[in-house]
Structure formats: C-alpha cells, structure tokens
Amino acid sequence: MTEQNPAGAAKVAVLGAGSWGTTFAKVLADGGADVALWARRPELASEISSSGRNSHYLPGINLPRSIRAHSDLERVLSDADQVYVSVPSQALRGNLDKVRGHLRPDAVVVSLMKGVERDTGLRMSEVLGQVLGLEASRIAVASGPNLALEVAKEWPTAAVVASTSAETAQLVAKTASNSYFRSFYNTDVVGTEFGGVLKNLIAVAIGIVDGVGYGENTKASILTRGLAEMTAFAVAFGAKATTLSGLAGLGDLIATSESPLSRNNMAGRLLGQGYAFDEVVASMEQTAEGLASVRPVLELARERGVDMPIVTQVAQVLDGTLEPKDIAPHFTTDSDLPLGE
Ligand SMILES: NC(=O)c1ccc[n+]([C@@H]2O[C@H](COP(=O)([O-])OP(=O)(O)OC[C@H]3O[C@@H](n4cnc5c(N)ncnc54)[C@H](O)[C@@H]3O)[C@@H](O)[C@H]2O)c1
Ligand SMILES: O=P(O)(O)OC[C@H](O)CO
Structure with missing residues (x-):
C-alpha cells in the first residue's frame, strides 16, 4: 500500500525506532512524506535501511524502502519540518539534550508518547516545550487506539492530533494520514x-x-x-x-x-x-x-x-x-x- 513520494512532500524526522516510532515512520511514508528515522543503535538503523525490516520490534513487517534510518541524530533532524518523537517517556528529557541545537527554527514537534515524567509529573508536550524552548503552537501530540503491530499490518485505524494551534493540528493530521490510517484533529492538548x-x-x-x-x-x-x-x-x-x-x-x-x-x-x-x-x-x-x-x-x-x-x-x-x-x-x-x- 506504499504511495509515491510526490514532489514537495513533507520532510519529517521520527526519533525512536522501537515499535511505535518505526510504525509511525511507515504511516508517514505511506502518506507520502519524506521520512528520516533515528535509531539509537547503528545496527538497527542499518537493518531498517538495508532490508526494510525492524525484525525485533515489528516481526514480519515490510517497511517502505523510502525510509532512511540513521543513528546520527543531527543528520536526521537537519532538514525536517516536522519531528515526531517516540522514545520511552522517562527517557525523553535525556534524548532532547541532543536534539536541542539541531532543530530547524520553524520545525513542528509532535509527541507520540503516552506517559508523564516520573520526577516532575509533566506531560510529554510540556517537557518538549520546556527543554526545546518551543512555543505551544509548534507542539502537537498524536494519540488514539493505535496498537503498533495492527497499524503496521495496515489494519484500518483512526487517531487524533491535538495542538493549541488548529493550523498545526491540521497540518500534522494531514501528514499523518494515509489509506489505512486516518488522523482527526482537535485543540485539546x-x-x-x-x-x-x-x-x-x-x-x-x-x-x-x-x-x-x-x-x-x-x-x-x-x-x-x-x-x-x-x-x-x-x-x-x-x-x-x-x-x-x-x-x-x-x-x-x-x-x-x-x-x-x-x-x-x-x-x-x-x-x-x-x-x-x-x-x-x-x-x-x-x-x-x-x-x-x-x-x-x-x-x-x-x-x-x-x-x-x-x-x-x-x-x-x-x-x-x-x-x-x-x-x-x-x-x-x-x-x-x-x-x-
Ligand atoms: N507500541 C505501541 O503500540 C504504541 C502505540 C502508541 C503510542 N506508543 C507510545 O510510544 C512511546 C514509545 O513506545 P514504543 O512502543 O515505541 O517503545 P519501545 O520500547 O518499543 O521502543 C522505544 C525506543 O526508544 C529508544 N530509546 C531511546 N532512548 C532510550 C532510552 N534512554 N532508554 C530506552 N529506550 C530508548 C529505544 O531504543 C527504542 O527504539 C511510548 O510512550 C508508548 O506509550 C506506543
Ligand atoms: O502496548 P501499550 O499498552 O503501550 O499500548 C499501545 C498503545 O498505546 C495502544 O494505543
């Protein structure tokens, strides 16, 4: 069901190549985005790029060959207009230290995570805003009934994207939609x-x-x-x-x-x-x-x-x-x- 990347496709980065980050990279690529995926381990980046597989997290799933996976964070972020983050919630702050400084000044950052920070009680969008110094209109969150393996199998699924800016929420919802995955939007982050x-x-x-x-x-x-x-x-x-x-x-x-x-x-x-x-x-x-x-x-x-x-x-x-x-x-x-x- 992979679709062609049209000229002018959204340039997106996905940070985290576990079950959900890899699946979301597939959702975005199948929706026509130009996707770079950051994997912490070079061997995982190499498996995804060379064989189109992430066999540990998504056994049996063929990934779009257009996804470029790297363990070099700077390279993944360099031309991304939208950055989707999918690491464990308790590891977010530590990973963001490496993101700061490489983010494009106008990039939108989207949390795919579903936890709160243990020590501060902050939601993930709050951690993103605090550490990266982003205004609320540049932050979105995506959530919904999205078991990774079912989405990766292209079983029809809906999600919702929220941002305090309806324009940002709609932009992200449009990018994160394809023939088997539909993102709705709201402004209730x-x-x-x-x-x-x-x-x-x-x-x-x-x-x-x-x-x-x-x-x-x-x-x-x-x-x-x-x-x-x-x-x-x-x-x-x-x-x-x-x-x-x-x-x-x-x-x-x-x-x-x-x-x-x-x-x-x-x-x-x-x-x-x-x-x-x-x-x-x-x-x-x-x-x-x-x-x-x-x-x-x-x-x-x-x-x-x-x-x-x-x-x-x-x-x-x-x-x-x-x-x-x-x-x-x-x-x-x-x-x-x-x-x-
Ligand atoms: N898997 C799902 O079905 C699903 C669906 C929707 C949302 N989510 C959310 O997405 C987020 C990520 O979940 P996942 O399922 O991809 O998790 P996962 O355990 O499958 O993968 C986590 C990824 O983050 C990486 N990572 C980066 N820094 C890390 C660190 N310091 N410690 C540990 N791992 C680190 C790991 O290498 C791994 O690739 C969670 O908040 C989860 O709730 C998951
Ligand atoms: O595997 P879980 O329990 O983290 O749930 C995954 C997703 O959040 C389901 O929407």
Whole structure:
C-alpha cells in the first residue's frame, strides 16, 4: 500500500525506532512524506535501511524502502519540518539534550508518547516545550487506539492530533494520514495527552483482573468507572470531557484493555498472576508506560483533589500492599453508603 513520494512532500524526522516510532515512520511514508528515522543503535538503523525490516520490534513487517534510518541524530533532524518523537517517556528529557541545537527554527514537534515524567509529573508536550524552548503552537501530540503491530499490518485505524494551534493540528493530521490510517484533529492538548496516559493505568487494572481470572462484569465495571476517573482527572487539569470519550480516551482505553498486544495489559496480567513488580519489569522487553506513570498521576490527582480509586489500587498492587484478587471498581474500604454514579 506504499504511495509515491510526490514532489514537495513533507520532510519529517521520527526519533525512536522501537515499535511505535518505526510504525509511525511507515504511516508517514505511506502518506507520502519524506521520512528520516533515528535509531539509537547503528545496527538497527542499518537493518531498517538495508532490508526494510525492524525484525525485533515489528516481526514480519515490510517497511517502505523510502525510509532512511540513521543513528546520527543531527543528520536526521537537519532538514525536517516536522519531528515526531517516540522514545520511552522517562527517557525523553535525556534524548532532547541532543536534539536541542539541531532543530530547524520553524520545525513542528509532535509527541507520540503516552506517559508523564516520573520526577516532575509533566506531560510529554510540556517537557518538549520546556527543554526545546518551543512555543505551544509548534507542539502537537498524536494519540488514539493505535496498537503498533495492527497499524503496521495496515489494519484500518483512526487517531487524533491535538495542538493549541488548529493550523498545526491540521497540518500534522494531514501528514499523518494515509489509506489505512486516518488522523482527526482537535485543540485539546491536555485531554488528548492525559487520555493516552490514563488509559494505560486502567489497562493495567484490566490486565490484573484478567490475570486473576475474573470475568466480563468485573472488566466492564472497571472500564466504565475507569473512564469516569480518567475524565474527572483530565477535566480538573482543564481538558474537555468530550475528549475523554473520543479516540484518545475511550477509544484507546478499549484497544489497550482488550488486546494481548498491549504491554500495559500484559504487565497487569503478570501482576494478577502473582508476579512481583520487579519480576514484571524484568520480563518486559518493551515499554509499559503505565508502570512509571502511576505515582506521578496519583500525586497530580492529590494536588487537584481528584479521587482515583482504581489507579490507587493499581499502585497498591504494584507495591505489594493489595492482593490482586481484591482489586475492585471502588475502594473496598469505602463506607457501606451507596456511591453516586
Ligand atoms: N507500541 C505501541 O503500540 C504504541 C502505540 C502508541 C503510542 N506508543 C507510545 O510510544 C512511546 C514509545 O513506545 P514504543 O512502543 O515505541 O517503545 P519501545 O520500547 O518499543 O521502543 C522505544 C525506543 O526508544 C529508544 N530509546 C531511546 N532512548 C532510550 C532510552 N534512554 N532508554 C530506552 N529506550 C530508548 C529505544 O531504543 C527504542 O527504539 C511510548 O510512550 C508508548 O506509550 C506506543
Ligand atoms: O502496548 P501499550 O499498552 O503501550 O499500548 C499501545 C498503545 O498505546 C495502544 O494505543
């Protein structure tokens, strides 16, 4: 389904050649962009460029041969008008030190990441703005129900791009669309970005339920109450409630909670089966963002006075103070009085 690169194609850089960075490079190239992909390891850059494969992260997927992969960051950034960033959230700040100074003065920077920084509680777009000194109109975030391997197989998928500038959001959404991947746009950066962070935490809870062996009632209850929790949290930070019932909220919550491809769901399953947090972390070959975001999200919730019973219970399972079988869509320590929905 690869399309021709027309003259005047957008020149884009993708930073991070893991599952999502490589998949997004394919999405952009299949949409007609001229794509340079930065891989941390030279051998991975060489595999992508020479064979059109990223066999570790995307087994069986043929990548567009037009993608140029390099481990030299400066080379990848030199003529990029749009820069898409897809490294683990906790590694973003460290990687940006190398980006600063090589970014074109008018380049738009797009976060593809779904975590908050553990030490600061900052969203990824906030870290981008702070470290790179970018004004908000040059920053966008892309999110949605986007399991990498499904997108890489070209299964029809939608996403949403948010920027405080509608013009920037539309530019990025247009570049990140092709025959199998459609990007919508909005201007609610806070809601779009927190949707992607929070659904990971609820997906860990659903994984725990799966691991314990409970059924559909428990999962539907946690999904529904989880969405209420996500919405209350995001709205407290200025998001629109409707964003959380869109692609970046409910849409991604469904995909991540239901799929065995999800690393967050997988981490939850292992916890539910009785593995300890350290064992789960050691067994994960790819990034499960939810594990690092639990604590900063709860700290942010505390600051704004938002109750997050499900996320709190996930944190308790992670630190071993709650038995996985005791997880519920409410605190089991609540009073017996009925709760308002
Ligand atoms: N995989 C998906 O399905 C998917 C979909 C949508 C969004 N995301 C988000 O994209 C982001 C990246 O996820 P991913 O799935 O590509 O992760 P991944 O673990 O598959 O790959 C991460 C990549 O970042 C690189 N990297 C650069 N600096 C690093 C450092 N200091 N430490 C560790 N790795 C470093 C790694 O080499 C690797 O290529 C996450 O925030 C994730 O939530 C992932
Ligand atoms: O594999 P996960 O759990 O990081 O989820 C991947 C994407 O965020 C799904 O949209």
